[in-house]
Amino acid sequence: MMRRSFLAAAAAVFLASASGAAEARDLTIVSWGGAFQDAQREVYFRPFQQATGIRFVEDTWDGGIGVLRTRMQSGNNTWDLVQVESEELLLGCEEGLFEKLDYARIGGREHYLPEAVHECGVGTILYNFVLAWDRARFQGTPTWADFWNVERFPGKRGLRRGVKLNLEFALLADGVPPNQVYATLRTEAGIERAFRMLDRLKPHIVWWQASAQAPQILGSGEVLMTSAPNGRITNANRTERRDFGIQWAGSLYTIDSWVIMRGSPNREQAYRFLQFASNPAVQARLIPLIPYGGTAKGANDGLPPDLLAVSPTNPENLAVSLMIDDQFWLDNLDRLSQRFNAWLAR
Amino acid sequence: MQEIAAIEMGKATAALDHRVRRAGHGAKVSAALLVAPLLLFVIVAFAAPIAAMLARSVTDQEVAPVLPRTLEALRGWNGTALPDDAAFAALVEDLRAARAAGTLPVAAGRLNHDRAGLRTTLIASARRLAAPFEGSAREAVLRADPAWGEVETWGAIARARGPWTDFFLLAALDLRRDAAGEIIAVPEEKAVFRTVFLRTFWIAALVTAITLLAGYPLAALIALGPPRLAASLLFAVLLPFWTSLLVRTAAWMVLLAREGVVNHALVALGLFGAPQQLLFNRFAVVIAMVHILLPFMVLPLYAVMRQIPPIHLRAAASLGAPPVSAFRRVWLPQTLPGIGAGCLMVFIQALGFYITPALLGGGADQMLPYFIGFYANQTVNWGLAAALSLLLLAATLAIVGLYGRLVGFGAVRTA
Numbered sequence: 001m002m003r004r005s006f007l008a009a010a011a012a013v014f015l016a017s018a019s020g021a022a023e024a025r026d027l028t029i030v031s032w033g034g035a036f037q038d039a040q041r042e043v044y045f046r047p048f049q050q051a052t053g054i055r056f057v058e059d060t061w062d063g064g065i066g067v068l069r070t071r072m073q074s075g076n077n078t079w080d081l082v083q084v085e086s087e088e089l090l091l092g093c094e095e096g097l098f099e100k101l102d103y104a105r106i107g108g109r110e111h112y113l114p115e116a117v118h119e120c121g122v123g124t125i126l127y128n129f130v131l132a133w134d135r136a137r138f139q140g141t142p143t144w145a146d147f148w149n150v151e152r153f154p155g156k157r158g159l160r161r162g163v164k165l166n167l168e169f170a171l172l173a174d175g176v177p178p179n180q181v182y183a184t185l186r187t188e189a190g191i192e193r194a195f196r197m198l199d200r201l202k203p204h205i206v207w208w209q210a211s212a213q214a215p216q217i218l219g220s221g222e223v224l225m226t227s228a229p230n231g232r233i234t235n236a237n238r239t240e241r242r243d244f245g246i247q248w249a250g251s252l253y254t255i256d257s258w259v260i261m262r263g264s265p266n267r268e269q270a271y272r273f274l275q276f277a278s279n280p281a282v283q284a285r286l287i288p289l290i291p292y293g294g295t296a297k298g299a300n301d302g303l304p305p306d307l308l309a310v311s312p313t314n315p316e317n318l319a320v321s322l323m324i325d326d327q328f329w330l331d332n333l334d335r336l337s338q339r340f341n342a343w344l345a346r
Numbered sequence: 347m348q349e350i351a352a353i354e355m356g357k358a359t360a361a362l363d364h365r366v367r368r369a370g371h372g373a374k375v376s377a378a379l380l381v382a383p384l385l386l387f388v389i390v391a392f393a394a395p396i397a398a399m400l401a402r403s404v405t406d407q408e409v410a411p412v413l414p415r416t417l418e419a420l421r422g423w424n425g426t427a428l429p430d431d432a433a434f435a436a437l438v439e440d441l442r443a444a445r446a447a448g449t450l451p452v453a454a455g456r457l458n459h460d461r462a463g464l465r466t467t468l469i470a471s472a473r474r475l476a477a478p479f480e481g482s483a484r485e486a487v488l489r490a491d492p493a494w495g496e497v498e499t500w501g502a503i504a505r506a507r508g509p510w511t512d513f514f515l516l517a518a519l520d521l522r523r524d525a526a527g528e529i530i531a532v533p534e535e536k537a538v539f540r541t542v543f544l545r546t547f548w549i550a551a552l553v554t555a556i557t558l559l560a561g562y563p564l565a566a567l568i569a570l571g572p573p574r575l576a577a578s579l580l581f582a583v584l585l586p587f588w589t590s591l592l593v594r595t596a597a598w599m600v601l602l603a604r605e606g607v608v609n610h611a612l613v614a615l616g617l618f619g620a621p622q623q624l625l626f627n628r629f630a631v632v633i634a635m636v637h638i639l640l641p642f643m644v645l646p647l648y649a650v651m652r653q654i655p656p657i658h659l660r661a662a663a664s665l666g667a668p669p670v671s672a673f674r675r676v677w678l679p680q681t682l683p684g685i686g687a688g689c690l691m692v693f694i695q696a697l698g699f700y701i702t703p704a705l706l707g708g709g710a711d712q713m714l715p716y717f718i719g720f721y722a723n724q725t726v727n728w729g730l731a732a733a734l735s736l737l738l739l740a741a742t743l744a745i746v747g748l749y750g751r752l753v754g755f756g757a758v759r760t761a
Binding site: 064065066069091094095096156161162202205206207209213220221222327330331332333334335336337338339341342343344345346 | 448450451452458459462463465466469535536537538541542545603604605606621623625626704705708709710712717720723724725726727
C-alpha cells in the first residue's frame, strides 16, 4: 500500500513538473555566476527588465558542451539564453544545439566587431591572456621576447599549466609575426619550434593553474612576469592596490557569446534581450565593474583614459592582440596535450 | 517410561532448536532489513556511478551507432592498405545519415582522441559529401579530405568498432594498436603515464615513510607521556582535522612563498643570502602532504600503543635488557598492527591527492589524479580518465591485497 501510494505521489509530482515545463515560463538567462554575473545583472539584466517589463530568471553553469548536449537530449531543457565560450559555440553549432541567429533583429552583422559575429551566437565579452608584471619589481614594458630572456632579466616566469596559449606565446617570443602563429603551428616544424622555445625556458617556469593564482604569484614575488587573464590583473590593481602592468602586444584573446538554445519557447524575449544588450552605451557600463570588452562597435567611445587603457576592445589594444584559433585547438588539443604532459613530466 | 521421557526430551530439544534457529533467522532478517537502506544507498549513490564510470574504460559505443555501414564494410579489412571501394561508399552513406540526424559530432570527438584532426575531417567531409557528386565514392571522399588516403584514419575507425575496447587501457599504459592491430609503444615524446604511475607511487611511499618516522615518536610520547602533555599533544594532532584540506594547502603557500615566513626566517638566520624558491616543487608537495596526513598515522599508532601495558617495558628493563633492545624486542613488535594500519591509511590516501600537488607542485610533481581530472574536464576524454582510474584502483587493490597476504588484516587495528 505504502509503496503504491508513494509511486502514485511520485507520478503526480513528475506529471506536475512535466506539465509545468511545457507551460510558459520566464526567460531563463544562464551565465558564469560569481562576481561576473553580479556585474551582468547590474549592467544588463535589471535594466533590461526595467526597460521592457520582461521577467527573467537566472541560472549559472561552469561550461562544458556535455551539459548542453544532455539538456537537449533529455528534452527537458529549461535554459533560453546561455553564455558560452568560443569552443562550446563551435561544437554546439555543429551539433545543432543552438538557434541560428537572425542578425537583422539585433542590429545587423556590421553592428559588432567582425570576430564577435557567428551564425549561432553573438559575442558579448572579449578578454585577453596578457603578459603581466609588477612595476614595483620591473621597470619598463617587457615583451614576450623579454619574457624568454632570463639572462637579461633573471627571475622566474609564470605560465598556465597546459599546452594552449603557451605554444602561441613561445612562437611570438621567437619572432613569429602574430598573423603567422597558427599557420606555423599547423606544421610539424612549427610545433617543434614552439616546444624548443619552451624547453629553453622550462627551468625558470612556475606553472599556475587557477586564474586567481596568476596575480597571486606575481604579487608575492614568486615570479618576475607571468601570463594572466587581463581581468585578474586589472582587478588586483583596483582592489589590492597593486601596480601591475599589462602588455597588450602579443596577447591572445577569446570571446564569450550569447546563444539561444534550440526550440526555446522564449525566443522572442531572448531576441529582445540581445537587442538591448547590443547597445554600445549599455556595454560600456561593464568596463568600470569588470574589465571585459564590449563587442558592439563603439562600446569604448567616451570611456575615460584609465578605463580605455584596460579595455580589451579598445582598438589600440585589439590591434596588437591575436585571437585564439579555436578550430586549431579543437583538432589538436588531444594530441598536443599528450605531448605537453609528457614534456612536462620529463 | 525413561525411553518415553527421553523421546519427549528429544522432541522438546528439537523444538527448542527449531525455535532458536527461527529466532536466529528472524534476527538475521531484521538485521538485513536494518542494513538494507544503507546498502541500497551505497549501491545507488556510490558503487553504481563508480562502476558506470569505470566501464567507460573498456567500452566504446560512440562510433558504432554513427558509422554502422562503414564498420560493416571494414569487417575483415587487414589494415595494411586502404580499404576497398565498398568502404568508401558506405562511409558516404553513413556521413550523410549522421549529418542529417545530428549524431556526427560525438563520434567525431571520439575519433579525435585517437588521431588528431579526425574531428574536423569527419565534420568537414560530411558537409562536402552531403551534395550529390560525380564519379566514384572513393574519388569524392579523397577529394573531400586527403586524410581519407591514410591507412591510419581507417584504422582509427576500425579500432573504435566496440562494444569492447582496449584502446583506453592501452593508452593509459603508453601503448596503442596500429592499423593492422599490433600493439606498439607510443612515441617517446608522447609517453607520459608510466612515469606518472611511478611518480604517484613514489610520492605516496615517501610521504608514508616520513609520516611514520615523524608520527611514531609523537604517538609514543602521547601514549607514554604525562597526561597533561598527552592531552595537549593529541589536541594539536587533531586540530588539522577540523580545517579543510584546501585551507591547510593554502597555508603552506603563505608559509613557503618567496616573501613568506619561512624564507624570512632562513634569511634572518643567515642560512641563505637571498630568499629561496620553496614553492612549486616536490619539497613543497611532500611537506604539505605529510602535514595533512600525519593524524592518520598518529591515531592508529596511539590507539595500539595505549593498549601495551607499561609493565612490559619495565619487566624487560628489570631482566637486564638495555633500552634499545627492550624497544626493539618488546615494544616495537607490539606496535606493528598500528604501523600497518597507519601506513595503509596514509599510503592509500596519498595516492589520491589532487589539490595539494596542483597548488604546491611544479610541472613534474603532478600525480595521477591530476591527469584523471585533466582528461575528464579539459579534453573530455572520459574513456582515458576511466582507464587511468581503473589502473590506479587495480594497483591500489593489489597493494592492499599484498599487505593482507604479508601482514594479515587481522593484525590491522585502528582503534
